[in-house]
Amino acid sequence: MSRSPVPVSTPLPHALAGRTIVLAGGSSGIGLAAGLLLRAVGARVIVVARDEMRLAAAAAAIRAAAPGPDDGVLTRVADAGDEEAMRLALAPIDSIDHVLVTAGTLVMGPLAQMDRKQGAVVVDSRLWAAYTAARVTESRLPAGGSLTFLSGDFIQRPQPGSALAAAGLGAIEALTRGLAVELAPQRIRVNTVRAGGTDTPLTRSFLGHGTDLDSEAADSAIVAAGTATPLGRLAGSQEVAAAALFLMANPYVTGSVLVVDGGQTLG
Ligand SMILES: NC(=O)c1ccc[n+]([C@@H]2O[C@H](COP(=O)([O-])OP(=O)(O)OC[C@H]3O[C@@H](n4cnc5c(N)ncnc54)[C@H](OP(=O)(O)O)[C@@H]3O)[C@@H](O)[C@H]2O)c1
Known part of the structure; x- marks a missing residue:
């Protein structure tokens, strides 16, 4: 197989x-951030999620964040795990350089409560969103382009009730390594951010x-949840x-879990 040259560019976010x-999954939380x-670094974004009103609000917030053309922020209503819907949603987009998949949710509960139906919510939806994004965009990603997924620290620091959630996150990290090897000949990179x-x-x-x-109650719950961590707080979504953004911008990183x-997870 002939292999394209390895692209070289600055690994700094302004290269985006x-x-x-x-x-x-860009209408809320980490994806919206x-x-x-x-x-702010002058990239064009296509925000995909299921709820149309939340998508519109997210697009307005992103446009307001920094000067740029209105069509530098596009929205598409689709379930990220639905391949047909994703193909339709992204069909008019001629070029795609990078993909970030944050679509997913968290459901926890003991073994006795977490049945196959719950598994579809917490494992299947996350895994198929990532896999579908890869299938739908692979042929359009250029050498140096990338896919980035999200996993979480339940993998290393499980709590009672998190087994199924951790299994879904583990599947994402396994998918990352598998696709990184498979897509490397096309110089497409695949990475994951493992968030606490x-x-x-x-x-x-x-x-x-x-x-x-x-609400103040939600603020207090966030502060309380952060106090036991080494840095004394939870992460901000940005x-x-x-x-x-680092994983997208650095053309020599693939198969990594950051x-x-x-x-x-230090102990
Ligand atoms: N927050 C944390 O502490 C944490 C830690 C580790 C890992 N994570 C993981 O990081 C990811 C993002 O978390 P977050 O806290 O930013 O969540 P969030 O605030 O709930 O945002 C999730 C986003 O994904 C979209 N989404 C969910 N399912 C979707 C689907 N099937 N198709 C298309 N869009 C979908 C949601 O919009 P719609 O509902 O409108 O579709 C929303 O825009 C999740 O996978 C989460 O499990 C989070």
């Missing part, structure tokens, strides 16, 4: 200026027990998103 990045950072506890709407609703996400957990 003018690039097109698909954010599957990536959109804000990418807008991060202050996002997902975490707030999980810890805040369904209260208003911006701190995790910045790691994804841990951004504030030392939470």
Whole structure:
């Protein structure tokens, strides 16, 4: 097989200026934070999620984050795990340089409660979102392009009730290594950010027990959850998103799991 040359470019995020990045799961949390950072470095983003109103709000926030053309932020309503929907959603996009998949959710519970149906929510949806993004975009990604996925520190630091969630996250890291090897001849890179506890709407609703996400109760739950960590707080969503930008921008990183957990897995 003839192999294309290894592309060389600056590994700094400003190298993403003018690039097109698909954010599957970009209407909230870490994906939205990536959109804000990418807008600030002059990239074009295609934000994909299921809820149309949340997508519109996210697009407005990303446009407002930094000057740039309105069509530098596009939205697509699709379930990231639905290959047909994703192919339709991305069909008009001529060039895609990088893809970040943050679509996924967290459901926890003891073995006796977590049945196959729950597995479809917590394992299948996450795995198929990543795999589908790879299948749908692979032929359009250039040499030096990348796929970046999200996993979490439950893999290394499980808690009672997290077994199925950890299995889904582990599947993402295994997929990362497998696809990195498979796509390396095309010079497409595949990486994962393994995040520790991060202050996002997902975490707030999980810890805040369904209260208003911006309420004092939710703020207090976030602060309390961070106190036991080495750095004394949870991550901000942009701190995790910045790691994804690094993985996109550095053309010599593939098959890597970049841990951004504030030392939470140290012991
Ligand atoms: N927050 C943490 O502490 C933490 C730690 C480790 C790992 N993670 C993982 O990191 C990822 C992002 O977390 P987050 O906290 O940023 O979550 P979040 O705030 O809930 O955002 C999730 C985003 O994904 C979208 N989404 C979910 N399922 C989707 C699907 N099937 N198709 C398309 N879009 C979908 C959501 O929009 P719609 O619902 O409208 O589709 C939303 O935009 C998740 O996979 C999470 O498990 C989070």
